[in-house]
Amino acid sequence: MPRPTSFGRDTGLQIRMTLTLFLLGLVYAVLIGVLFAAGLNGVTILIIAAALFLFQFFASDRLALASMGAKEVTPQEAPQLHAMIERLCVQANLPKPRVAIANTPMPNAFAIGRSPRTATVCATTGIMDLLEPAELEGVMAHELTHVQNRDVMVMTIASFFATVASFIVQFGFFFGGGFVGGNSDDDDGPSMMVVILVSVAVYVISFVLLQALSRYREFAADRGSAIITGRPSALASALMRISGTMNRVPQRDLRAAEGQAALYIFPPKARQSLANLFSTHPPLEQRLAALQRLETQLQGTTAR
Amino acid sequence: MGLFDIISGRKKLARPAPDRLFALSTAYVTFETELSTTTRGVAGIVFQPLATADFEQIAADMVEVVQGTSADSGTTVETSDDDYGYRWMILRDADFDDLVVGVNAVSGALEAGGYGERILCAVFSFQDGRGRPLYWIYNYKRGSFYPFVPAGGAQQRDNEAELRLRAQVGSELPIEPELERWFPLWGIPI
Numbered sequence: 001m002p003r004p005t006s007f008g009r010d011t012g013l014q015i016r017m018t019l020t021l022f023l024l025g026l027v028y029a030v031l032i033g034v035l036f037a038a039g040l041n042g043v044t045i046l047i048i049a050a051a052l053f054l055f056q057f058f059a060s061d062r063l064a065l066a067s068m069g070a071k072e073v074t075p076q077e078a079p080q081l082h083a084m085i086e087r088l089c090v091q092a093n094l095p096k097p098r099v100a101i102a103n104t105p106m107p108n109a110f111a112i113g114r115s116p117r118t119a120t121v122c123a124t125t126g127i128m129d130l131l132e133p134a135e136l137e138g139v140m141a142h143e144l145t146h147v148q149n150r151d152v153m154v155m156t157i158a159s160f161f162a163t164v165a166s167f168i169v170q171f172g173f174f175f176g177g178g179f180v181g182g183n184s185d186d187d188d189g190p191s192m193m194v195v196i197l198v199s200v201a202v203y204v205i206s207f208v209l210l211q212a213l214s215r216y217r218e219f220a221a222d223r224g225s226a227i228i229t230g231r232p233s234a235l236a237s238a239l240m241r242i243s244g245t246m247n248r249v250p251q252r253d254l255r256a257a258e259g260q261a262a263l264y265i266f267p268p269k270a271r272q273s274l275a276n277l278f279s280t281h282p283p284l285e286q287r288l289a290a291l292q293r294l295e296t297q298l299q300g301t302t303a304r
Numbered sequence: 305m306g307l308f309d310i311i312s313g314r315k316k317l318a319r320p321a322p323d324r325l326f327a328l329s330t331a332y333v334t335f336e337t338e339l340s341t342t343t344r345g346v347a348g349i350v351f352q353p354l355a356t357a358d359f360e361q362i363a364a365d366m367v368e369v370v371q372g373t374s375a376d377s378g379t380t381v382e383t384s385d386d387d388y389g390y391r392w393m394i395l396r397d398a399d400f401d402d403l404v405v406g407v408n409a410v411s412g413a414l415e416a417g418g419y420g421e422r423i424l425c426a427v428f429s430f431q432d433g434r435g436r437p438l439y440w441i442y443n444y445k446r447g448s449f450y451p452f453v454p455a456g457g458a459q460q461r462d463n464e465a466e467l468r469l470r471a472q473v474g475s476e477l478p479i480e481p482e483l484e485r486w487f488p489l490w491g492i493p494i
Contacts, residue, residue, distance in 0.1 A: 076459065079458070086487040087388055091352070133389065134389055298354065298356055299356050300356065
C-alpha cells in the first residue's frame with residue numbers, strides 16, 4: 001500500500017500554535033485599543049516603539065552572530081559541514097544559507113536571519129566534536145527548519161507589542177507625569193494610569209504566550225528535522241548527548257552493576273508545570289517523546 | 305511555502321517530479337551531435353536509506369524492477385553507501401535511453417513504496433570531447449537539471465564550464481534558474 005508520506009499529520013501542534021497566536025492577537029488588540037483611546041500619547045509611544053523595532057529587526061542578525069563569536073566559513077574551510085548542509089538543502093528544497101562556526105566548547109547550534117535568503121546557520125566547534133555525523137545532521141536540519149519556517153521573523157513580529165507594552169511599563173510614569181498629569185480631568189480617554197496597568201497585564205500575558213509559541217516552534221522544528229533527514233532517533237540521540245543525559249541509556253552491562261544499584265529506579269520527578277510556562281524550549285522529555293512518536297510513525301508500527 | 309505554512313510552522317517535503325527527467329533523453333541527441341559530449345554509460349540515483357523494516361525490502365525489489373525492465377537492454381545495478389549516509393543505486397548501460405528509463409524505474413519504485421520524498425537527486429555521468437568528466441544532476445524536488453563539473457583539487461568546481469554548458473543546452477533542458485541551488489556533490493562514486 002503506497003503511503004502518501006512517511007509521517008502522519010501534526011494537527012494537535014497546529015491547533016495549539018494557531019490558538020496561541022490568536023490569543024496573542026487578542027491581547028495585543030486590547031493594548032492597541034487602549035493606546036488609541038489614550039489619544040496622542042499612545043500613538044506617539046507606538047511610533048517610537050516601531051522605530052526601535054525596525055532597528056532591532058534589521059540589526060539583530062549581525063549583533064547575534066558577533067555576540068556568539070561566530071565566523072562565517074567557506075566550503076574550503078569546513079568542507080564536511082558545507083557538504084552536509086548542501087544535501088539537507090536539496091532535500092528541504094531551500095537555498096543554501098551562509099554557514100558559520102563559533103569557536104566555543106559549548107555544544108550549541110542556532111539559525112538567524114529574517115528570510116531563507118539572508119539566513120545563517122551556525123554550529124559551535126563543541127557540537128561538531130561532540131556529535132556523530134548523523135546526529136549533527138539532525139541538529140542542522142532542525143536549524144534549517146527554523147530558517148524555512150522563518151521563526152526569527154515570526155517571533156520578532158509576534159513580540160512587537162510585548163515590546164511596546166514593556167516600553168510603556170518602563171517609561172509610562174514618566175510620560176504620564178509629564179504629558180497628561182495636568183489636564184487629565186478634561187481628557188475623555190482613559191488616563192495614563194489605565195494605560196500602564198493594561199500594559200502590565202498585556203506584558204505578563206503575552207510573555208507567557210510568547211514562551212508557549214516558542215516551544216511550539218521548537219517542536220515544529222524537531223518534526224521538520226525528522227522529516228528532512230528521515231531519522232528522528234538521530235536527533236533524539238543528539239538532544240540527549242547535548243543535554244548530557246546520554247547516561248540514561250546505560251553503557252554498563254546489567255550484570256556488572258552491583259547489587260541494589262540495578263534495582264534502583266529514579267524517583268519520578270514532580271512535574272514542574274509552573275516552570276514549564278516560562279521556558280523557551282520544551283522539556284527534553286517531551287521533545288524525546290515527540291520524536292519517539294515520529295519514529296513509530298516512520299516504522300509504520302501503528303495504523304497508517 | 306505559503307503564509308499559513310510559515311505561521312503554523314508546517315513542514316512538507318516536495319514530492320519527486322519525475323516527468324521532466326525524460327527531457328535528458330531528448331537533450332542527449334544534442335549532446336552527442338553538437339557538443340561531442342558522450343555518456344560514460346553510468347548513472348546514479350541518490351536517496352536516504354531509512355532504517356525501517358520494509359525499506360530494505362523495497363530497495364531489494366528496486367534492483368529486480370530495474371533488471372526486469374532492462375532484461376533485453378542489459379542494464380546492471382549496484383548499490384553503495386557514501387560518506388554522508390546516502391545510498392547510491394548505480395546503473396550501468398551503454399545505451400543512454402536505457403539509463404534514463406532505469407533511473408525512472410528506481411524513482412518510481414521508491415515512490416510506490418511511499419519513500420518518494422527520500423530521493424535526493426539523479427546523477428548522469430558524461431565526458432566531453434577531451435575526455436574530461438562532467439555531470440548533469442537532476443534535482444527531483446525542483447524538477448530541474450544543472451551541470452556539475454568538478455575541477456582538479458579538493459572540492460573545486462569549474463564554474464566557467466558549468467555556465468558554458470547551461471548556455472549550450474539552454475532550451476533543451478529545464479535548467480535550475482537559481483545558481484545558488486546548483487549544489488555540488490563531492491565524492492561522486494560514478
